[in-house]
Amino acid sequence: QTNPPPLSSQEIQEAAECALQAWDTMRGGAGKLLKKYPVKACGYCSEVHVGPWGHRVKLCGAFKHQWRDGKHGWQEATLDELIPPNYVWHVRDLAGPPLSNHLKRFYGKAPAIVELCVQAGATIPERYKAMMRLDI
Numbered sequence: 001q002t003n004p005p006p007l008s009s010q011e012i013q014e015a016a017e018c019a020l021q022a023w024d025t026m027r028g029g030a031g032k033l034l035k036k037y038p039v040k041a042c043g044y045c046s047e048v049h050v051g052p053w054g055h056r057v058k059l060c061g062a063f064k065h066q067w068r069d070g071k072h073g074w075q076e077a078t079l080d081e082l083i084p085p086n087y088v089w090h091v092r093d094l095a096g097p098p099l100s101n102h103l104k105r106f107y108g109k110a111p112a113i114v115e116l117c118v119q120a121g122a123t124i125p126e127r128y129k130a131m132m133r134l135d136i
Helices: 009-036 099-107 112-118
Strands: 039-042 048-050 072-074 088-089 108-110
Touching: 009 112, 039 112, 088 112
Parallel strands: none
Antiparallel strands: 039 048, 039 072, 088 108
16 A cells, blocks of 8 residues: 655645635534524533434433433533534644743634644634634
């Protein structure tokens, strides 16, 4: 089995732009589907249920609320509950010094896929610039 040839910097940037567009398309489509179909999320744990009503098959994993007898606290799901973004710190300069803990309130965050695409050369979408603290 031979290794594929390495990607050029332009191919990497095109892949990053394509991945970022796919992320936005997927989240946009899921948001539209959330308006049409019933999706419930437990307010106490990370369970999500797609269908007419929340299930009673499995006990809730949040044991600190034992007065509920392990029952889920179903509510309308949000897009972030359906597709939870994994937020990471935004690194402006990969060649620069590492991030400092005492300056962390000045650093921005972004979903991991967005940060990966930006580091690979994708253009930063406007809606993420404030979150990534690029406006300051």
